[in-house]
Amino acid sequence: MGSEIYDAKAYMARMKAQQKYLSEERQPHINSFLEGTFDGPGLTRELSRVADAYVIEALEGNLAGFEDQVSVLALGANGRDETCIHSDLDILLLVPPGALDPKLEQALENLFYALPERDIPLIRSVDQCLNKVERKHHEVHTSLLDRRHLWGSTKLFEQLDETVNAFNKNNAEDYVLERLAYRRKTQEQKDKQFHNLEPDIKGGSGGLREIQSLLWIGKVLHGCETLSDLTEHVPLTKEDSGYLQKSYEYLLTVRCHLHDLDEKKDRFLSKYQKDTAQRMAPTINPDKFMQDHFKTTRNVGLIADLISAAFEEKIQKTSPKEEKDSGFIIAENKIRFDGELKDPLNMLNIYHFAQGRDLKLHHSAIQTIRKKLNLVDEAFRTSLEANTIFMQILTHKKNGGQTLREMQKIGLLQKFLPPFEEIDSWRQFNLYHTNMIDEHLFQCIEKLDELKNRPIEPDDPLAYSLSKTLSEQERRVLNTATLLHDICKRQGDNHSELGAKLAQEICPRLRLSIEETNEVAWLIANHVLLRHKVSRRDVEDTGTTETFSQKVSTISRINLLTILTAADTMGIKDKEDPLRCQLIKALYGKTKHYFGTGKLQEPSKLDLPEGYKAGKTYIDVTTNEDAQVNEITIVAPDRPGLFNDLVNILSEECNIMDVTVDTFKKDGKTIAFDRMTVHKNSSRHPFSEAGAKRLKKKIEDALNFVGPKKAEERKSKNLNIITHSPFSFTQAVKYSNEESSLCTIFEITSINKPGILKSLTGAFNDSEVDIRGVRSAYHGEKAINAFYICDNKGQKITDKKKLYNITNIITQNLKKHGSVKDIPVNMDTEITHMP
Numbered sequence: 001m002g003s004e005i006y007d008a009k010a011y012m013a014r015m016k017a018q019q020k021y022l023s024e025e026r027q028p029h030i031n032s033f034l035e036g037t038f039d040g041p042g043l044t045r046e047l048s049r050v051a052d053a054y055v056i057e058a059l060e061g062n063l064a065g066f067e068d069q070v071s072v073l074a075l076g077a078n079g080r081d082e083t084c085i086h087s088d089l090d091i092l093l094l095v096p097p098g099a100l101d102p103k104l105e106q107a108l109e110n111l112f113y114a115l116p117e118r119d120i121p122l123i124r125s126v127d128q129c130l131n132k133v134e135r136k137h138h139e140v141h142t143s144l145l146d147r148r149h150l151w152g153s154t155k156l157f158e159q160l161d162e163t164v165n166a167f168n169k170n171n172a173e174d175y176v177l178e179r180l181a182y183r184r185k186t187q188e189q190k191d192k193q194f195h196n197l198e199p200d201i202k203g204g205s206g207g208l209r210e211i212q213s214l215l216w217i218g219k220v221l222h223g224c225e226t227l228s229d230l231t232e233h234v235p236l237t238k239e240d241s242g243y244l245q246k247s248y249e250y251l252l253t254v255r256c257h258l259h260d261l262d263e264k265k266d267r268f269l270s271k272y273q274k275d276t277a278q279r280m281a282p283t284i285n286p287d288k289f290m291q292d293h294f295k296t297t298r299n300v301g302l303i304a305d306l307i308s309a310a311f312e313e314k315i316q317k318t319s320p321k322e323e324k325d326s327g328f329i330i331a332e333n334k335i336r337f338d339g340e341l342k343d344p345l346n347m348l349n350i351y352h353f354a355q356g357r358d359l360k361l362h363h364s365a366i367q368t369i370r371k372k373l374n375l376v377d378e379a380f381r382t383s384l385e386a387n388t389i390f391m392q393i394l395t396h397k398k399n400g401g402q403t404l405r406e407m408q409k410i411g412l413l414q415k416f417l418p419p420f421e422e423i424d425s426w427r428q429f430n431l432y433h434t435n436m437i438d439e440h441l442f443q444c445i446e447k448l449d450e451l452k453n454r455p456i457e458p459d460d461p462l463a464y465s466l467s468k469t470l471s472e473q474e475r476r477v478l479n480t481a482t483l484l485h486d487i488c489k490r491q492g493d494n495h496s497e498l499g500a501k502l503a504q505e506i507c508p509r510l511r512l513s514i515e516e517t518n519e520v521a522w523l524i525a526n527h528v529l530l531r532h533k534v535s536r537r538d539v540e541d542t543g544t545t546e547t548f549s550q551k552v553s554t555i556s557r558i559n560l561l562t563i564l565t566a567a568d569t570m571g572i573k574d575k576e577d578p579l580r581c582q583l584i585k586a587l588y589g590k591t592k593h594y595f596g597t598g599k600l601q602e603p604s605k606l607d608l609p610e611g612y613k614a615g616k617t618y619i620d621v622t623t624n625e626d627a628q629v630n631e632i633t634i635v636a637p638d639r640p641g642l643f644n645d646l647v648n649i650l651s652e653e654c655n656i657m658d659v660t661v662d663t664f665k666k667d668g669k670t671i672a673f674d675r676m677t678v679h680k681n682s683s684r685h686p687f688s689e690a691g692a693k694r695l696k697k698k699i700e701d702a703l704n705f706v707g708p709k710k711a712e713e714r715k716s717k718n719l720n721i722i723t724h725s726p727f728s729f730t731q732a733v734k735y736s737n738e739e740s741s742l743c744t745i746f747e748i749t750s751i752n753k754p755g756i757l758k759s760l761t762g763a764f765n766d767s768e769v770d771i772r773g774v775r776s777a778y779h780g781e782k783a784i785n786a787f788y789i790c791d792n793k794g795q796k797i798t799d800k801k802k803l804y805n806i807t808n809i810i811t812q813n814l815k816k817h818g819s820v821k822d823i824p825v826n827m828d829t830e831i832t833h834m835p
Contacts, residue, residue: 025050030085030260034279040253044082048074051083052150055091058114059151063107070095070104071149071156079146082252085259090143094156097125126160133167138178145216168220173315175220179213180312197427197435199297201255202266206297208255210304211248217311234310235367240303247300253280254293268293287427294425294436302366302409309363328353336362344375347412348389355396355403366410376415387510390416394445395472395479398453401446404483408438419487419502426490435572437489444482444571451563461581462588463566466559477516478560480507481523482567500525522557523564530558530565534583535777536747536786538662540603543740545590558591606664606673609633614666619699621692629657629679630686630695636703638663638672640792643774644765645702646674651758654678654695659757659785661774731814733807737796743772743788744797746806750814752783760785763813767806769797 029046032038038046052074063070076090077083093108100108108123124132132140144164149157168175202208211227218224222233227244230236236244257276258265268276277289284292320331328350329338335354337346347369354361380386393403407413414421423437435443451467470478484506488498500521507517529551537544552558562584569576590601612618618635634646643661650656658677663670679686687695735746746764750756757776764771764787773788791797797806 022050022054025054026085033256034260039249040251040256041082041249043256044077044084044252047083047085047087048078048081051078051089055089056151058111062111062114063104063152066101066104066107067152068155069101069153070108071153071160072151073157073160074148074150075143076146079143079148081148084252084256087259091150092129092147093123094129094153094160095123095125096156097127126156126163129160130163130167133164138175138182141175142179142216145219172220176217176311176315179217180308183213183308198267198269199294200266201251201258201268204297206299206301206304208248208251210300211244211251214244214304214307217308221311221315230307234307234314235364236303236307244300244303247296250296251300291424291426294427298409298425306363306366313363326353330357330359331362333359334362335359336365337368341368341372344372344380345383345385345389347372347376348386348393348416351403351407351412352389352393352396355393355399358399361406369412370410373411373415376412381416382509384511386416391476391480391510394483395475398449400449400479401442401444404445405439405442408442417506419506423487423490428489437486440571441483441486444485444567445479447567447570448479448482448563450570451566459578461566461576462585463563463576467563470559470563473516474556474560476512477519477523478563480510480512480516481520481527481560482564484520485524485527485564485568487524496525496527519557519560523560526551526561527564527568530561530584530587531569531580532777534580534587536775536784537739537745538773538775538788539583539587539590540606540662541740541742541788542600542603543738543742545587545594545600546741547739548587549591549594552591555592555595558588562588606662608635608673617700617703619696619703621687621696621699623686623689623692624677625686627677628684628686629677630654630692632674632676632678632695632699634672634674634676634699634703636672638670640770641765642672642703643674643771644761646699647758647761649698649702650676650678650695651755652698653681655681655684656757657778659774659776661771663772733810735803735807737798740788740796742796743790744803746787746789746810747784748787748810748814749782749784752778752781756783756814757785759813760787760810763810764789764806766813767809768792769806770794 026047029043029050032046033040033043055072055074059072071094073079073092073094074090075092077087078089078091083089095104129140129144133144144160147160147164196204199205200207214230215224215227218230218233222229224230224233227248228238228241231238231241254268254276255266257279258268258272261272261275262269265272273290274286277284277286281289322329322331324330324338326349327338327346328335335350335357337350341347350361350365350369353359394400396403404413407416408420408424414424420438423441426437428435428437428440448467451464452470454464456464456468481503484499484503486495486499487502488495491498503521503524504517507520508514512520529548533539533544533548539545552561565584566576569580586604593599593601609618609620611620612635617637618633620633622631622633623629624631632650636642647656656676656678660675662673664673665671680691731751732749733746734748735744737744739745748760750760761771769789769791771787772790775786777784777786789797791802797803
């Protein structure tokens with residue numbers, strides 16, 4: 001018998017047979033779940049029964065005759081009757097203490113190999129279990145809380161039951177403190193996950209583990225078996241208890257769908273969100289479904305915080321020292337109301353007070369506000385006192401973003417500013433933003449605090465120094481505009497204009513003057529203007545300075561816009577890009593000079609590479625290890641079709657990620673200065689040293705062609721096929737003759753996929769125009785490429801028919817490769833003031 005156990009072929013055959021058995025037994029229940037016969041809890045109960053039958057069959061086949069010596073328990077999810085589709089099976093085998101009967105030892109060994117695709121069961125005596133728990137094996141103790149007798153000796157099971165219950169009674173406080181300490185340890189990371197676009201259903205903030213932990217603590221402290229039992233021991237209302245129960249059932253259902261879509265995945269990835277939404281709520285928009293999902297996890301996290309705080313306070317050994325101030329009680333860095341909440345203004349006052357002294361709200365204060373939210377009516381929202389306090393919170397020197405976030409979490413901010421209800425937990429489904437709209441706004445406010453409070457360092461963006469010079473009035477305008485700049489983001493591409501209109505309604509209520517209101521509205525309407533100018537335009541072109549200056553019109557506006565742009569960018573990716581900071585500083589300086597003198601500055605000399613020699617061709621391919629890309633720099637005599645040739649040859653094996661192209665005059669000749677960021681198409685990693693040398697040789701070959709090409713020779717090569725993006729945004733082709741002093745600018749918004757730049761340069765090449773400059777801006781899945789072009793005489797293109805034909809060629813090229821469904825083209829496409 002023993003030799004058969006270790007026979008590899010027999011083992012594999014047995015494993016496949018058991019896996020097939022489990023799959024066949026589970027599938028009917030999974031099908032019923034998918035058909036809507038029952039929800040997640042119903043499915044997990046059925047799967048637990050299948051798992052029970054599977055284990056019992058193995059037990060009876062290997063341990064027959066030892067029923068009085070062995071007790072088998074289901075633990076963990078199976079112990080709770082919550083076995084998901086791909087859950088691990090946790091079981092415990094209890095045996096009497098001391099030496100085992102040799103026949104029992106052999107039978108147990110056989111059992112291990114009867115369950116080959118599961119974790120090996122534990123073999124423990126009751127004393128060994130207790131010893132593990134006494135040595136503060138936290139996981140063992142927790143696993144024993146979800147225990148269920150499965151097979152064998154009930155005597156051993158009852159003995160363990162009595163032992164664990166007695167241990168819980170004597171060590172309840174230690175367990176709770178340990179559990180809460182673990183929760184605090186992970187709380188900072190979990191707080192960041194409240195707005196994670198791809199949350200962990202099980203272990204993330206507001207996930208299943210949060211609710212399970214509350215029950216484990218309740219079991220140890222008070223013997224609670226259900227969430228409703230907790231209401232007798234902590235400040236948990238029946239409504240919250242019912243909400244937790246429904247949320248748990250919902251989350252368990254989502255987890256079952258995720259397991260069906262992708263084996264053993266608990267991350268709610270974007271690619272599964274739409275499918276899950278269509279399965280669970282086919283009549284609801286998937287975006288709305290996800291908004292409800294994120295609200296659910298946030299509320300679960302909030303309730304878990306309140307209950308955990310109540311548990312911890314309940315087992316404290318000493319009463320904390322209290323002080324009273326301004327109608328509040330402060331103890332151990334927490335603040336609560338002194339008596340009943342009679343004046344609804346104190347709901348805002350307590351946050352303002354806590355903000356100034358770095359205090360947290362006591363769980364009783366949070367519960368009180370949640371119960372009194374109905375007091376925030378129209379009269380309250382429009383009162384001078386309430387709006388004055390709110391503006392003090394918004395413009396406070398510290399903790400503005402965090403305070404607003406806490407107000408949002410309990411529903412107070414949405415009540416006071418109803419437009420926030422629309423964007424509450426609303427995801428921005430793109431690869432550029434990594435947070436909800438509301439969370440992005442709170443982070444931007446936090447970045448304003450950082451800009452004005454941190455000492456200036458030499459390499460800091462211009463915004464740091466400007467932020468420290470603002471007047472009180474400018475600070476009110478800036479903070480209000482920052483809070484509201486994406487308030488209409490849910491409504492589509494024209495969110496800036498819609499947000500400006502909404503600000504005209506909100507700002508007077510916040511007691512901003514007419515002048516302040518107009519400035520807030522202007523900032524919101526133009527909050528992407530500066531970012532677009534420096535990423536899509538040549539800041540050395542006098543046309544860029546002229547059109548930008550006309551748009552901003554005052555120094556105060558450019559100051560505020562510079563700071564708002566920095567906060568907006570840092571609210572997405574924490575830090576500003578150094579190159580963008582340099583460009584902003586350059587455009588700021590040129591604009592300020594224009595305001596002061598009425599004259600446009602001459603273009604600055606390009607900062608050419610040190611190794612460049614006049615009249616010679618310079619090529620450099622280096623590796624940026626931090627960014628995992630290759631950076632290519634080329635300085636060479638310009639000629640028609642040069643950039644197209646470079647893009648064609650590089651696209652054969654590169655993904656071109658970023659491009660800046662300039663041309664300048666040197667000794668009467670036009671010189672091209674190109675900078676590109678690339679990585680390998682195949683692996684999305686930089687080229688090796690040998691690969692970089694090969695790339696450099698290819699560039700040399702492209703540059704060595706002398707003389708203009710004939711039209712038929714200049715046709716671009718076949719382009720890479722590009723698939724449609726799963727994301728939604730407006731794609732467009734625009735042109736302008738007003739924004740450059742020398743060139744016509746074409747701006748193309750399209751999918752950011754390998755081959756797009758090649759497609760666009762090919763279109764211009766086929767149109768027989770010269771590319772004099774390129775600026776590329778990438779926003780996740782969206783690419784915006786601006787081309788500075790001239791005709792073959794070096795002049796702007798003013799002929800309407802020619803402009804129409806170029807636009808049409810670009811559009812057809814993009815359509816041909818799956819980039820756009822349709823872009824309307826007409827003779828009135830020209831945009832004279834593109835942002």
